[in-house]
Amino acid sequence: MLDFLKYTLDNGLDVIVHEDHRCPIAAVNLWYHVGSKNERPGRTGLAHLFEHLMFEGSAHHDSGYFAPLQKAGASLNGSTNCDRTNYWEVVPTNALELALWLESDRLGYLLPALTSAKFENQREVVLNERRQSYENRPYGLALMALMSALFPSDHPYHWTTIGHAEDIRAATLEDAHAFFQTYYHPGNASLTVAGDVDTEPVLELVRRHFEEIPAGSPVPAVVTGAESQRNPTPAAVDTRLLLEDRVELPRLYLAWRSPRLFSDGDADMDLLAELLAGGKTSRLYRTLVYERRLATDVSAAQGSREIDGWFCLIATAAPGIELMELEQVIVEELAALADTGPSEAELQRGLTQVEVQFVYRLQTVGGFNGRSDQLNAYNVYAGDPGFMARDRARYRSTTAERVRGAVRQLHEPGRIALSVVPDGAVERALPGSRPAVVS
Amino acid sequence: MTGRVDRSHMPEPGRVPPTRFPVVRTGRLSNGLALKTVEHPGPPVVTFRLTMPVGSASDPEHAHGLAALTADLLDEGSIERTALELHAALDRIGARLGTEVGADSTSVTLTTVVRHALQGAGLLAEIVGKPRFDASDVGRVRDLRRSRVRQLRAVSSAVADRIFLGTLFPGHPYGHLGIGTDTSLASLTPAQVTAFHRDAYQLELATLIGVGALTHEEIGDVAERTFGALPVRPPAAEAVVAPAVLDAAGPPSARLVLVDRPAAVQSELRVGHVAVARATPDYHALQVLNVVLGGQFVSRLNQRLREEKGYTYGVRTGFDYRRAPGPFAMQGSVQADATVECVQEVLSQMAVIGGDCPVTLAELEMARAALTRGFAQGFETAGQVARGVASLVLHELPASYYDTFVPEVEAVDVDDVTAAAAAHLRAGEAVAVIVGPADQLMSDLPALGLGDPVRVDP
Numbered sequence A: 001m002l003d004f005l006k007y008t009l010d011n012g013l014d015v016i017v018h019e020d021h022r023c024p025i026a027a028v029n030l031w032y033h034v035g036s037k038n039e040r041p042g043r044t045g046l047a048h049l050f051e052h053l054m055f056e057g058s059a060h061h062d063s064g065y066f067a068p069l070q071k072a073g074a075s076l077n078g079s080t081n082c083d084r085t086n087y088w089e090v091v092p093t094n095a096l097e098l099a100l101w102l103e104s105d106r107l108g109y110l111l112p113a114l115t116s117a118k119f120e121n122q123r124e125v126v127l128n129e130r131r132q133s134y135e136n137r138p139y140g141l142a143l144m145a146l147m148s149a150l151f152p153s154d155h156p157y158h159w160t161t162i163g164h165a166e167d168i169r170a171a172t173l174e175d176a177h178a179f180f181q182t183y184y185h186p187g188n189a190s191l192t193v194a195g196d197v198d199t200e201p202v203l204e205l206v207r208r209h210f211e212e213i214p215a216g217s218p219v220p221a222v223v224t225g226a227e228s229q230r231n232p233t234p235a236a237v238d239t240r241l242l243l244e245d246r247v248e249l250p251r252l253y254l255a256w257r258s259p260r261l262f263s264d265g266d267a268d269m270d271l272l273a274e275l276l277a278g279g280k281t282s283r284l285y286r287t288l289v290y291e292r293r294l295a296t297d298v299s300a301a302q303g304s305r306e307i308d309g310w311f312c313l314i315a316t317a318a319p320g321i322e323l324m325e326l327e328q329v330i331v332e333e334l335a336a337l338a339d340t341g342p343s344e345a346e347l348q349r350g351l352t353q354v355e356v357q358f359v360y361r362l363q364t365v366g367g368f369n370g371r372s373d374q375l376n377a378y379n380v381y382a383g384d385p386g387f388m389a390r391d392r393a394r395y396r397s398t399t400a401e402r403v404r405g406a407v408r409q410l411h412e413p414g415r416i417a418l419s420v421v422p423d424g425a426v427e428r429a430l431p432g433s434r435p436a437v438v439s
Numbered sequence B: 001m002t003g004r005v006d007r008s009h010m011p012e013p014g015r016v017p018p019t020r021f022p023v024v025r026t027g028r029l030s031n032g033l034a035l036k037t038v039e040h041p042g043p044p045v046v047t048f049r050l051t052m053p054v055g056s057a058s059d060p061e062h063a064h065g066l067a068a069l070t071a072d073l074l075d076e077g078s079i080e081r082t083a084l085e086l087h088a089a090l091d092r093i094g095a096r097l098g099t100e101v102g103a104d105s106t107s108v109t110l111t112t113v114v115r116h117a118l119q120g121a122g123l124l125a126e127i128v129g130k131p132r133f134d135a136s137d138v139g140r141v142r143d144l145r146r147s148r149v150r151q152l153r154a155v156s157s158a159v160a161d162r163i164f165l166g167t168l169f170p171g172h173p174y175g176h177l178g179i180g181t182d183t184s185l186a187s188l189t190p191a192q193v194t195a196f197h198r199d200a201y202q203l204e205l206a207t208l209i210g211v212g213a214l215t216h217e218e219i220g221d222v223a224e225r226t227f228g229a230l231p232v233r234p235p236a237a238e239a240v241v242a243p244a245v246l247d248a249a250g251p252p253s254a255r256l257v258l259v260d261r262p263a264a265v266q267s268e269l270r271v272g273h274v275a276v277a278r279a280t281p282d283y284h285a286l287q288v289l290n291v292v293l294g295g296q297f298v299s300r301l302n303q304r305l306r307e308e309k310g311y312t313y314g315v316r317t318g319f320d321y322r323r324a325p326g327p328f329a330m331q332g333s334v335q336a337d338a339t340v341e342c343v344q345e346v347l348s349q350m351a352v353i354g355g356d357c358p359v360t361l362a363e364l365e366m367a368r369a370a371l372t373r374g375f376a377q378g379f380e381t382a383g384q385v386a387r388g389v390a391s392l393v394l395h396e397l398p399a400s401y402y403d404t405f406v407p408e409v410e411a412v413d414v415d416d417v418t419a420a421a422a423a424h425l426r427a428g429e430a431v432a433v434i435v436g437p438a439d440q441l442m443s444d445l446p447a448l449g450l451g452d453p454v455r456v457d458p
Helices: A044-055 A066-071 A094-107 A116-135 A140-149 A166-169 A173-183 A197-210 A226-230 A267-279 A282-293 A323-340 A344-360 A369-382 A388-396 A399-409 B067-073 B081-094 B116-131 B135-152 B156-168 B182-187 B190-200 B215-228 B283-295 B301-309 B336-352 B361-373 B382-394 B401-410 B414-426 B438-448
Strands: A005-008 A014-019 A025-032 A076-079 A084-094 A189-195 A240-246 A251-259 A295-304 A310-317 A416-422 B025-028 B035-038 B045-052 B096-101 B104-111 B208-210 B256-260 B266-274 B310-319 B325-336 B430-435 B455-456
Touching: A005 A197, A014 A197, A014 A240, A014 A369, A025 A066, A025 A369, A044 A076, A044 A084, A044 A173, A066 A076, A066 A094, A066 B361, A084 A369, A084 B266, A094 A189, A094 A197, A116 A166, A116 A173, A116 B266, A116 B301, A116 B325, A140 A240, A140 A251, A140 A310, A140 A416, A189 A197, A189 A295, A189 A369, A240 B190, A251 A323, A251 B067, A267 A282, A267 A295, A267 A310, A267 A323, A267 A344, A267 A388, A282 A295, A282 A310, A282 A323, A282 B081, A295 B135, A310 A323, A323 A399, A323 A416, A344 A388, A344 A399, A344 B104, A399 B401, B025 B215, B035 B215, B045 B116, B045 B190, B045 B382, B067 B081, B067 B096, B067 B104, B067 B135, B067 B190, B081 B116, B104 B116, B104 B382, B116 B215, B135 B156, B135 B182, B135 B190, B156 B256, B156 B266, B156 B325, B156 B430, B208 B215, B208 B382, B256 B438, B266 B336, B283 B310, B283 B336, B283 B361, B283 B401, B283 B414, B301 B310, B301 B325, B301 B336, B310 B336, B325 B336, B325 B401, B325 B455, B336 B430, B336 B438, B361 B414, B382 B401, B430 B438
Parallel strands: A014 A189, A240 A416, B035 B208, B256 B430, B256 B455
Antiparallel strands: A005 A014, A025 A084, A025 A189, A076 A084, A251 A310, A251 A416, A295 A310, B025 B035, B045 B104, B045 B208, B096 B104, B266 B325, B266 B430, B310 B325
């Protein structure tokens, strides 16, 4: 579906080139196979804090990373999740060499320029990011409560990527140096260059900038604690939690452990989310929002991650409606779908949505979720940048019976129900809920 | 083997590849509807965008939210189909439907794969031209929007936006958010929605824009078969705001407004004033000015407040260019104990850039380059191109606008920027809206010199 060439340098760096000559731009996209799952309790948030430090200059350009690129007309950004950290630039083609020079300099020569002044400044910025995007945002702490309830305390998905504020405060410059030495080396990275470029000259440029960077030691295995290893399947109990927050309307989160990325059943769960809450004709939207007007919104998602997954349903109560009513309708709808499975028309609707999403995803070469990001994702998670065809095939091969099997898994014990209620309205949570611990 | 790279110098980018905005073909359908088409090779995707110069500024005085409610109801069923039947039809072709209601315009956009172009455009015509507006649907969607307004009271940034506009534009058509208020929404009736649609959704001033992996002729043929038989009439006078009314923004209702958010860990800030209309001859100089002041990561304000002080995840500034003068605003969320210092810094930077500390040559070159060299990537997708064409239409810009943008920006010099700042940034008249923990902030606010704060509920 996407033409590309993959080449691995002697130092282990995977290089992927994808040509598309319609627009005179080049996309540089660099994945490091490290995320918050590689952190240890007590130092959560370090992978993301480290991402910030990558924009503060390196040995041969010891000032802000943004300035030379914005001057060249680039857009650029980076992001961290539980499994990986990605960095990208989209530049006019004449600035491709500049982008590769800068990316290679911060991979090869970051530490000499990484001072405590930069570290302390970005730690404050990250604490302010946490305040803005989580603490001071309605429902902003819900995901933390869910993750810590779904996964045991020694599971790498027990904490969210932003991390605990006290861990961010406790992080040291030495932690950052050690993190870089452990995870930021060519063998743990995947570089895609896409756009109005020619493959051979790009490979030449990449070799010239990246070949000199020494291969690092193999990355240590992700630490999954004894509890998680002893108990890799979901805890066989349902849990009810509540969180008071500065919100106007109560919201219900229902979450389950689910298949990990690309594993058996993952695509079925993804399709199930579409059938339940994708668009106005979906089962839950139609019932909860359109017909019975119990909810103001409803959504569903299969969180396909590298070492585990979770499935989540979210619905906000309409004024005057209690979460118990939402829960009851959702349970009934899940039971009905488990009973009869989806209709043929319903399944076709879901598959059409998935199909067009693969097409819409092809529209940009760079940035988050652009083609270069997808090639790296497939390379890092499936070992093959060309995995897209097989990714699509997973959905094409699904059946009504498989979707029925997926929804039946939601009836197994291990469900987390989180009620987020307005401050002081504890009685509006599902009965029997205990306070969730978040910080 | 390959030689090692020279790390003593960063590579200097060579000549920027020439880039042109794609050719926009302009015509009319047999009924007179204006049509603009763009051939956009690539993934098999097509976007149709119908854009009309009527937006939330046309909300009647006691019916704020009417334009946006009407737009929201377009896909809740047509004369021919119920809401669920309509959405089933959209889903069958994998279409993505979007409505955008700005102060001055409304756009309804449908994107689909090219093999469904005809069905997609047909559905768009049905949605825009023949909405159902059943009383029951109007009541349901109105209630959803009232719930949304209620939810937004807990969102600092939404509170700040609403209070800022209301303070800058008291009694003016730009003084409210498109969504309206709980009180105004509660009073809206199905008859008002039907009347607003009849008055405003007329096609004489509308433009249909089609962009996709098809030829001009193919897009035009699809447009003719779907929109070509609709009546083309002018919008009613009631739906069009007289330019004289829009141009008559008075003074702000306050200089300093404080919205209490008890124990909040950050303050949400808006600092600015009514500035300029899109038609200003200083447009390009102001774009350069804004990039230097707060329009990108490497700007004076973000460097100072984020990269030096660590007070915020990021701040930015922008001119909201409208048909009549719209707001200039700095916006951001800053840690609560740095609130006053941040507002002072913004006011100070607004003042000095037009006087004591004009843009340097290096800043000028950086800003011009950022605006011109990144030009091509803004028009990569059919949706982006359609949006760009809609902007030309709304602001009555010449077809050559995007091709002259780069030379126009490159011609801006330091004196132009300083003069534009002196003429259009007025720190001494700026309004500050703060949504934060009042008990922590009150004692420090007098240092701002903006007088006693006006206290407002969220």
